[in-house]
Amino acid sequence: MTEIVAVGGGTGTPVVLAGLKKNPQHHLSAIVAVTDDGGSTGRLREEFGWLPVGDLRQCLAALADGESSDEMFNLLFYRFGGKGGLKGHNLGNLILTAFEDIKGSPGKAVAAVAKIFRAQGAIYPVTENIADLIIDYRDGSQATGEHVLDDHTRGGKTITKLSLSQTSQLYEPAKKTLLTADLIILGPGDLYGSLLPHSLVKGFNQALAKSTAKFAYIVNLMTHYSQTHQMSANDHLTEVTRYFGRQPDYVVVNNGPISPELLKLYATEKEYPVKNNLSDNGPTKIIHGDFVAQVAIRLDSNDEVRRSLLRHDADKLATCLTGLI
Numbered sequence: 001m002t003e004i005v006a007v008g009g010g011t012g013t014p015v016v017l018a019g020l021k022k023n024p025q026h027h028l029s030a031i032v033a034v035t036d037d038g039g040s041t042g043r044l045r046e047e048f049g050w051l052p053v054g055d056l057r058q059c060l061a062a063l064a065d066g067e068s069s070d071e072m073f074n075l076l077f078y079r080f081g082g083k084g085g086l087k088g089h090n091l092g093n094l095i096l097t098a099f100e101d102i103k104g105s106p107g108k109a110v111a112a113v114a115k116i117f118r119a120q121g122a123i124y125p126v127t128e129n130i131a132d133l134i135i136d137y138r139d140g141s142q143a144t145g146e147h148v149l150d151d152h153t154r155g156g157k158t159i160t161k162l163s164l165s166q167t168s169q170l171y172e173p174a175k176k177t178l179l180t181a182d183l184i185i186l187g188p189g190d191l192y193g194s195l196l197p198h199s200l201v202k203g204f205n206q207a208l209a210k211s212t213a214k215f216a217y218i219v220n221l222m223t224h225y226s227q228t229h230q231m232s233a234n235d236h237l238t239e240v241t242r243y244f245g246r247q248p249d250y251v252v253v254n255n256g257p258i259s260p261e262l263l264k265l266y267a268t269e270k271e272y273p274v275k276n277n278l279s280d281n282g283p284t285k286i287i288h289g290d291f292v293a294q295v296a297i298r299l300d301s302n303d304e305v306r307r308s309l310l311r312h313d314a315d316k317l318a319t320c321l322t323g324l325i
């Protein structure tokens with residue numbers, strides 16, 4: 001059995017999990033960022049004071065039992081409409097928040113819900129401590145909260161430093177799974193919102209350094225105007241290496257075509273394909289390929305948070321990543 005750990009959050013890590021879970025020889029684990037403070041997750045965090053659960057819920061849906069995964073997906077992703085107090089809330093977020101209250105531990109809450117939904121793998125918060133992201137910009141300004149990273153009014157600014165508002169400790173089961181992994185996969189996902197926050201948790205980089213697992217990084221398909229504007233693939237890799245203190249053994253980067261219609265839509269938001277300027281002569285092996293999903297993602301009109309229209313293809317990524325083991 002091959003131990004594979006996916007590190008990230010948002011919508012990217014669930015794609016990796018969904019593709020890899022089809023192989024019964026893989027034992028999957030996800031270590032998920034918990035600094036989200038926007039949308040339904042942010043409202044629940046503010047009201048109840050528990051760890052944000054949105055990214056955990058997406059990984060849970062991706063790992064749901066194959067025979068019932070469609071129904072589990074519908075349940076976990078159902079979002080309330082109307083005008084009541086539940087408007088915009090996600091049912092999966094409410095379930096996880098309830099179990100946080102019952103169990104008194106975010107990690108135990110996710111484990112309990114994963115058992116109910118017969119998840120084909122383990123899901124861990126990177127930490128059980130609540131902290132906010134602190135973002136420093138090149139112009140000397142500073143902002144607090146992950147939601148800021150989706151604020152286009154701040155678009156085009158260069159981020160120089162990411163930190164946490166308070167010290168957070170690596171969740172012990174997450175540490176153990178890093179140390180026993182055969183392959184650790186970072187991304188795809190928002191660089192500053194979903195990936196780099198893991199490196200800020202005390203103990204994560206130390207466990208990554210001790211791990212004998214291969215370390216693979218999947219570069220995003222598109223730039224993000226309020227996070228990675230004009231950043232090339234090499235710029236992304238440089239930041240990953242700087243924050244995690246370890247050079248990835250592999251970098252997976254797309255060279256497949258993206259439809260002109262989607263490119264036009266992204267261009268209206270000042271977002272463009274990540275320029276691939278990675279060198280094939282360095283210590284990191286660069287894997288080029290067509291990893292684009294051919295179907296654009298449909299967005300929920302009740303969702304309060306802006307989502308990406310374009311995703312990686314789960315099966316294409318799974319084939320590529322399995323070849324690294």
